[in-house]
Amino acid sequence: MVYLFQKFELDDSEFCLFHEGRRVPLEPRALRVLLLFVQNPGKLLQKDFILESVWKTTFVEESTLTRAITILRKQLGDDSRAPTYIETVPTLGYRFIAKVETLSIAGPGESHPDAKLLVNQTLEPQPHPLTPEADQDRFPPVATVNEVLTSNPLSRRNEGRSLHWRNWYFLAVLLPVAGGAALWLSSHHRPILEEKKAVVLSDFENSTGDAVFDGTLREGLTVQLEQSPVLSLVSEPRIRNTLRMMSRNPETRLTPVLAREICQRTDSAAMLDGSIASLGSQYVVTLHATNCNTGEVLYTEQVQAARKEDVLHALSTVASNLRSRLGESISSIRSLDTPLDEATTSSLDALKAFSESARVENESGSAAAIQLAQRAVELDPKFAVAWAILGRLYGDIGQEQSSAESTAKAYEFRDHASDHERFFIVASYEMQVTGNLEKAEETCETWAQVYPNDAGSYGFRAGLILRVFGQYEKAVEKAEHLVLIHPDFAMAYHFVALNDIALGRYRDAQRIGERASARNFMIPYYALDQFRLASLTGDEAAMQRVVTMAAKMPGSEDMIAGQQASSFASHGQLEKARAVSAGAINFMVQSGRREAAARAESGSALREAFLGNPDQAKRLALAALGLSKGRDAQYGAAFALALSGDSTKAEALASDLEKRFPEDTSVRFHYVPTLRALVALNRHNATKAIELLQANVPYELGSPQSSFSGFYGVLYPVYVRGMAYLMMHRGNDASIEFRKILDHPGIVANDPVGALAHFQLGRAYVQSGNPVGAQAAYKDFFALWNVADQDLPLLKQSQLDFARIEDRNH
Numbered sequence: 001m002v003y004l005f006q007k008f009e010l011d012d013s014e015f016c017l018f019h020e021g022r023r024v025p026l027e028p029r030a031l032r033v034l035l036l037f038v039q040n041p042g043k044l045l046q047k048d049f050i051l052e053s054v055w056k057t058t059f060v061e062e063s064t065l066t067r068a069i070t071i072l073r074k075q076l077g078d079d080s081r082a083p084t085y086i087e088t089v090p091t092l093g094y095r096f097i098a099k100v101e102t103l104s105i106a107g108p109g110e111s112h113p114d115a116k117l118l119v120n121q122t123l124e125p126q127p128h129p130l131t132p133e134a135d136q137d138r139f140p141p142v143a144t145v146n147e148v149l150t151s152n153p154l155s156r157r158n159e160g161r162s163l164h165w166r167n168w169y170f171l172a173v174l175l176p177v178a179g180g181a182a183l184w185l186s187s188h189h190r191p192i193l194e195e196k197k198a199v200v201l202s203d204f205e206n207s208t209g210d211a212v213f214d215g216t217l218r219e220g221l222t223v224q225l226e227q228s229p230v231l232s233l234v235s236e237p238r239i240r241n242t243l244r245m246m247s248r249n250p251e252t253r254l255t256p257v258l259a260r261e262i263c264q265r266t267d268s269a270a271m272l273d274g275s276i277a278s279l280g281s282q283y284v285v286t287l288h289a290t291n292c293n294t295g296e297v298l299y300t301e302q303v304q305a306a307r308k309e310d311v312l313h314a315l316s317t318v319a320s321n322l323r324s325r326l327g328e329s330i331s332s333i334r335s336l337d338t339p340l341d342e343a344t345t346s347s348l349d350a351l352k353a354f355s356e357s358a359r360v361e362n363e364s365g366s367a368a369a370i371q372l373a374q375r376a377v378e379l380d381p382k383f384a385v386a387w388a389i390l391g392r393l394y395g396d397i398g399q400e401q402s403s404a405e406s407t408a409k410a411y412e413f414r415d416h417a418s419d420h421e422r423f424f425i426v427a428s429y430e431m432q433v434t435g436n437l438e439k440a441e442e443t444c445e446t447w448a449q450v451y452p453n454d455a456g457s458y459g460f461r462a463g464l465i466l467r468v469f470g471q472y473e474k475a476v477e478k479a480e481h482l483v484l485i486h487p488d489f490a491m492a493y494h495f496v497a498l499n500d501i502a503l504g505r506y507r508d509a510q511r512i513g514e515r516a517s518a519r520n521f522m523i524p525y526y527a528l529d530q531f532r533l534a535s536l537t538g539d540e541a542a543m544q545r546v547v548t549m550a551a552k553m554p555g556s557e558d559m560i561a562g563q564q565a566s567s568f569a570s571h572g573q574l575e576k577a578r579a580v581s582a583g584a585i586n587f588m589v590q591s592g593r594r595e596a597a598a599r600a601e602s603g604s605a606l607r608e609a610f611l612g613n614p615d616q617a618k619r620l621a622l623a624a625l626g627l628s629k630g631r632d633a634q635y636g637a638a639f640a641l642a643l644s645g646d647s648t649k650a651e652a653l654a655s656d657l658e659k660r661f662p663e664d665t666s667v668r669f670h671y672v673p674t675l676r677a678l679v680a681l682n683r684h685n686a687t688k689a690i691e692l693l694q695a696n697v698p699y700e701l702g703s704p705q706s707s708f709s710g711f712y713g714v715l716y717p718v719y720v721r722g723m724a725y726l727m728m729h730r731g732n733d734a735s736i737e738f739r740k741i742l743d744h745p746g747i748v749a750n751d752p753v754g755a756l757a758h759f760q761l762g763r764a765y766v767q768s769g770n771p772v773g774a775q776a777a778y779k780d781f782f783a784l785w786n787v788a789d790q791d792l793p794l795l796k797q798s799q800l801d802f803a804r805i806e807d808r809n810h
Contacts, residue, residue: 002103003038005085008076009103010038017075024075025446029054030068037086037096046093069094198232198268199326200239200292201225202259205275208283212348213276213311217285219355220312220340221274223385224319227338227418229451230328234266238488240362242266244520251363256290263292270298272322282306285314287322299325312348316340343418345386350379354386357393365554366396377409384413388425391432398558398588398596398709400630407432423447424456435631435664435705437465455489458482462495467502468665470702472747475499483512490521497529501746502703506533524556531563532749543567558584558596562603562711566750569607572788572795577607589627598628599710602636606643606712610752612793614644625653631661632706632713635671639716642678651679669696670704674717677724686727693721700740701747712751715741719753722760731767738764755784759798766801771809778802 003010009018010031017024017031026034032054036045051065069086072078078085087095204217225231240250242262252258256273263271274287282304289299301321305314316339345351357372370393376386391407394400411429414422423443430440444465447457462479466472479495486492493516500509513529527550534542543564550560561584568577581604588597601624609617621637621644634653642650654675661667673696677689696717706713722737741748741757748754762777781798788795 003035004101004103005038005041005098010034025449026071026075027449029064030071030075033065033068034072037094038100041096041098041100044089044093044095050093198234198266199270199272199289200234200254200259200263200266200268202254202256202271202273205273208276208278210308212352214352215355215359216348216352217274217276217311217315219358220315220344220351221272221287221319223344223418223421224316224340225323226454227343227420228323228328231323231326232453234262234268235455235486235488236358236362237486237490238266241488241519241521251359260290260292260295268292274318276311279304283308283311283314285311285318287318289322289325308348309346312340312344312346312351338418342416343385343421345376345380345383345416347380347383350376350383350386353379354383354389357386357389361393366393369393370397382413382416384410384415384417384425385421387413388417388421388428391428395432398593398599400595400632400709401628404433420451420454423451423454427456427460431460431464435661435666437468437665439663441465441469453485455482455486455492458485459489459491459495462499463491464705464708467499467703467708468699468705470699472499472502476503488519490516490523491525493521494523494525494529498525501529501532501536501749502744504744504746506537506746509533522553524550524553524559527553527556528559528563531560535563535567535750536745558588558600559711562600563750566603566607566711566752569611569752570750570755570784572611572755572785572792574607574611574613574789574792578604581607595628595630595633596709598624598630598633599636599706601627602633602640603710603712605640606636607752609640609643610756610794612797617641617644618646629656631657631664631667631671632709635667635675635704635706636710636712638671638675639678639713642675642682645682647679647682650675654679665699666704666706669699670702670713670717671706674720677717677720681720681724681727684727686724689724690721690728693717693724701744703747711749714747714749714751715744715753719757719760722757722764726760726763726767729767731764731769734764735761735768735770735773755781756794758784759794762798762801762805766805771805774805775802775809778805 001012003012007020008024010016011018012035015028015031017026017034033050036050036053047062047065051062054068055064069088073080073083073086076085080086080088083097085096085098087097089095201218201222203215204213204221206213206217222233225233239254239262242265243250243252246261246265248258254262256271259273260271262268269292271290271292272287273290274285277284277286284302284304286300286302288297290297299322301318303314303317305311319340344354353372353376357369357376360372361369370390373386373390373393377383377390380386387406387410391403391405391410394403394406407425407428410417410425411433414425417425423446427440427443427447430436430443440460444457444461447454451457458478458481462475462482466475466478476496476499479492479499482489482492483496493512496512497509500506500512509529510533513526513533516526527546531543531546531550534540534546547560547564550556561580565577565581565584568574568580581600585597585600585604588594588600601620605617605620605624608614608620617640621640624633624637627633634657638650638653638657641653654672657664657667657675658672673692673694677692680686680689680692700718701715704713718737718740722734722741725731725734725737738757738761741754742761745754758777758781762774762781765771765774765777778798778801782802785795785798
């Protein structure tokens with residue numbers, strides 16, 4: 001039965017909602033609530049009845065129903081204040097007020113080729129609620145990413161779908177590719193895998209003599225199989241780590257024999273091995289699924305392609321059939337099965353370059369892989385996934401602008417990607433181009449629902465999005481789940497450690513680092529974690545060991561140099577900070593990484609401004625802007641200028657950021673409010689500064705994006721708010737702000753703002769008439785600065801202030 005209301009269709013048989021032919025993403029419980037509504041239009045459904053009908057024996061609170069109603073209203077475009085669909089009856093329940101019609105679909109025995117429409121003006125209330133049996137065999141509604149994120153059709157293949165086609169497509173026979181297809185299938189349709197375990201994909205044997213197929217078919221089949229929300233491939237990191245444990249080169253070609261051994265070692269269910277061979281002018285693609293333990297061939301399929309150009313389409317057919325034989329439902333495959341030439345590229349040469357870039361990245365790092373990824377998009381300018389990976393590669397080496405440009409290209413061509421890859425593209429676009437992390441969070445939430453075992457959604461949230469929001473506890477949960485489902489994904493351990501450090505759980509962070517070391521992982525970000533832990537626990541010997549280690553680990557030098565310079569500045573050792581920073585910046589400029597150099601120069605300018613050298617701060621800030629006007633570098637430079645008294649330039653830079661990044665979460669809630677509040681303080685308008693900083697309050701403990709790329713900016717709004725209260729002579733309020741900084745050392749890390757909070761807290765206590773507290777705060781500051789450069793203006797000022805406090809006490 002199909003229920004029609006306004007421009008929506010709720011298909012009971014497929015358990016999904018459509019709007020003008022496009023699937024609307026809804027989680028199963030919310031969809032069941034909607035089905036209950038349309039089966040009882042115009043009737044008051046009490047809350048207890050809905051909860052009992054939908055959640056049955058599961059105990060849930062009323063807030064669960066409220067959440068489901070909120071989801072429904074959002075997806076229907078309904079307004080609770082002036083409802084079109086769902087009316088709230090206060091204290092009682094809800095009423096579905098839209099007109100509902102029913103549509104019955106002709107069965108296979110009916111002679112008319114089209115569906116018969118049986119329209120009723122109203123529906124009688126249904127006496128029985130939904131039963132578990134009625135929904136037992138249904139595959140949960142799968143939300144495709146384009147339907148979730150845009151108002152455009154998912155792709156050309158979805159245009160003009162009729163109700164008749166949707167209901168009876170599964171009866172059709174798959175058309176063979178050009179040249180025909182020969183299938184060898186078992187006589188029964190029981191899934192060939194009894195358990196939901198991962199499978200290992202070996203390299204394809206290529207006997208055609210054409211090198212374009214080397215690595216290309218494995219890459220293509222991986223893309224196809226990753227579209228499945230229920231199938232799990234053993235990840236590339238896990239394969240490489242298993243090869244290391246076998247004392248093999250991690251880049252060793254995966255022959256069927258080697259793949260089977262990896263399959264056994266990873267306790268996987270099956271091994272997939274394939275081949276391509278010439279048959280005259282045609283090509284034959286063969287795929288085998290083999291039981292890892294017994295060696296039994298579970299499934300074999302051959303597909304013939306008439307031309308070289310048809311091979312990718314043949315591979316798509318193989319992948320779709322395999323997913324079905326592995327036990328995936330037809331509705332799932334139909335919803336999430338973009339043909340390979342649409343999901344990636346129709347160019348074998350472009351796909352070859354793309355697969356080679358992945359291999360080179362694994363062997364030699366991101367910088368070495370860029371040229372091949374560029375080659376892929378040159379061969380096919382609409383190769384969306386290749387653009388997305390190119391954007392990530394640029395981001396890995398700190399080229400912010402190039403990363404954003406490539407990611408924007410990926411987003412432009414996102415219809416030329418699978419649903420699986422489209423989630424990655426859209427989330428990357430929202431993070432790197434628009435900076436709208438609220439939207440990115442929504443995308444990742446849906447991504448995780450559709451592909452619960454995909455690493456991307458958890459990594460994006462744990463490593464960036466939730467940290468900007470200041471939700472470190474939630475970030476740890478996502479990161480720990482990522483470690484659980486992808487134990488060979490090295491970055492997952494870093495995400496856990498990073499957020500544990502923010503929460504002050506230093507021992508937990510140390511333990512997760514030890515777990516990573518036990519798996520022989522070593523990535524540059526681990527050095528960052530270790531340096532921060534050593535710094536926060538005062539272990540100078542460990543800090544020096546990390547510095548020595550970083551010098552031998554490509555990719556970690558920049559991070560550790562920035563951390564080391566900030567650590568020196570936090571202890572008042574500005575000369576040492578300058579030396580470390582200058583050397584790192586020169587190296588970045590010489591190696592062509594101007595954007596990274598600009599962020600590092602902005603960090604230097606900030607250190608000078610915080611420690612009381614305005615002229616030097618202004619000079620370095622302008623130097624940073626001369627290297628790049630990337631978002632984060634510009635913020636750091638603008639803050640240094642504002643702190644040094646150049647309000648005009650700081651205000652202009654703030655306006656420029658606001659204009660260039662109107663959706664950016666960090667810009668809207670961290671950068672612009674803080675810069676304008678500083679300008680207001682320079683103009684002696686503390687009240688205005690407090691007012692401007694209200695925008696930051698929901699995210700005040702968050703880590704803006706400048707803290708990831710430039711290692712500065714955390715809790716700056718809190719610091720400025722404290723300064724505003726000091727200007728207003730509201731010492732108690734000021735002390736609350738500075739205590740927030742001191743109470744969260746794991747968030748602040750090595751930023752000098754942490755040390756300065758002790759000094760400012762002393763001033764706040766003086767204002768509030770707390771000389772004992774003021775003395776303690778100054779002593780804490782002097783303890784940090786016990787080896788500080790003696791000519792620092794800030795040190796001299798603090799010593800004078802402390803002398804006055806002691807004089808008053810005596």
